[in-house]
Amino acid sequence: MNRRQFTITTACGLAGLATACGRKNEVIDIHQHLSYSGRNDVDFLKHQETMSITRSVLLPAASQLTMFSTHLGKSNGLAAGVSVTEAAATYAKNHPGKFVYFCNEVPDKEDAVATMEGWLKKGAVGIGELKFNMPCDADPMIRIFELANEYAVPVLIHFEHEMYNLGFERFHKVLERFPKVNFIGHAQTWWGNIDANHDQSVMYPKGKVTPGGLTDRYLADYPNMYADLSAGSGRNALARDPEHAVAFIERHQDKLCLGTDCSDIVGIGEACSGSQQIANLKQFSPSTKIQRKIFSQNARRIIRFA
Numbered sequence: 001m002n003r004r005q006f007t008i009t010t011a012c013g014l015a016g017l018a019t020a021c022g023r024k025n026e027v028i029d030i031h032q033h034l035s036y037s038g039r040n041d042v043d044f045l046k047h048q049e050t051m052s053i054t055r056s057v058l059l060p061a062a063s064q065l066t067m068f069s070t071h072l073g074k075s076n077g078l079a080a081g082v083s084v085t086e087a088a089a090t091y092a093k094n095h096p097g098k099f100v101y102f103c104n105e106v107p108d109k110e111d112a113v114a115t116m117e118g119w120l121k122k123g124a125v126g127i128g129e130l131k132f133n134m135p136c137d138a139d140p141m142i143r144i145f146e147l148a149n150e151y152a153v154p155v156l157i158h159f160e161h162e163m164y165n166l167g168f169e170r171f172h173k174v175l176e177r178f179p180k181v182n183f184i185g186h187a188q189t190w191w192g193n194i195d196a197n198h199d200q201s202v203m204y205p206k207g208k209v210t211p212g213g214l215t216d217r218y219l220a221d222y223p224n225m226y227a228d229l230s231a232g233s234g235r236n237a238l239a240r241d242p243e244h245a246v247a248f249i250e251r252h253q254d255k256l257c258l259g260t261d262c263s264d265i266v267g268i269g270e271a272c273s274g275s276q277q278i279a280n281l282k283q284f285s286p287s288t289k290i291q292r293k294i295f296s297q298n299a300r301r302i303i304r305f306a
């Protein structure tokens with residue numbers, strides 16, 4: 001070992017300098033799924049590698065149940081054939097250093113909290129994505145947020161008007177009730193509401209954004225509210241108004257996390273919304289310092305990576 005190597009090794013031993021020693025090019029994807037619309041594990045791994053993702057968060061589906069909260073079964077598997085927590089746990093275990101996993105369960109299943117607690121004890125690092133037909137502040141959801149509070153893990157929520165996690169306009173009450181739980185907002189209603197003039201029935205709004213929508217305010221006013229940039233909704237939110245995108249990224253630079261949530265097998269080009277969003281972020285981030293926050297540092301602040 002020469003002197004330079006020794007110096008680097010010593011410096012990297014100090015936790016505070018870890019970022020300078022190897023995480024500079026880290027790209028964390030906080031939103032992906034196994035068995036996503038039939039994609040196999042080999043294609044999934046290739047997809048993540050093609051996008052140059054270094055670490056991914058696996059979000060599993062809940063049990064297959066015919067309940068009102070799963071639209072009588074139609075929304076089982078996160079409505080995309082996604083596999084359950086056990087599959088995510090096994091996959092993460094088999095790919096150490098590359099994948100971590102959250103846990104999931106149908107909120108109003110009788111033993112939902114106990115089941116998720118079991119997974120949190122075994123190593124799940126978060127809860128979600130929660131994508132069920134019930135109010136975002138319903139009693140079963142509150143019990144899940146209490147669990148997240150107890151285990152100090154984040155909760156990722158899919159907000160979609162009249163479909164999943166209803167009552168987005170009341171979510172500030174949850175943020176106030178659980179100030180120590182980090183919530184990560186995702187999907188159409190989350191991203192549509194960056195715009196103060198958002199029509200709640202429109203899933204992928206186009207054109208200029210008027211700042212000050214609910215999402216903009218939740219991010220500005222609540223330290224425990226974060227944003228997941230994944231999927232067509234996240235991509236659209238930036239692409240619809242590039243000028244706004246730059247300002248939005250600037251003002252929420254400590255709250256935005258890269259996620260992809262795409263089910264393609266190519267990992268590149270127009271068919272892959274994740275790679276397109278990565279390109280958007282490289283284009284719209286005001287500095288490489290901010291880009292690094294979005295690509296890795298913000299996620300590291302709220303998710304425990306091994």
Ligand SMILES: [Zn+2]
Pocket residue numbers: 031033059078129261
């Ligand atoms: Zn998803």
Ligand SMILES: [Zn+2]
Pocket residue numbers: 047260262263264265266267268271272273274275
């Ligand atoms: Zn993709």
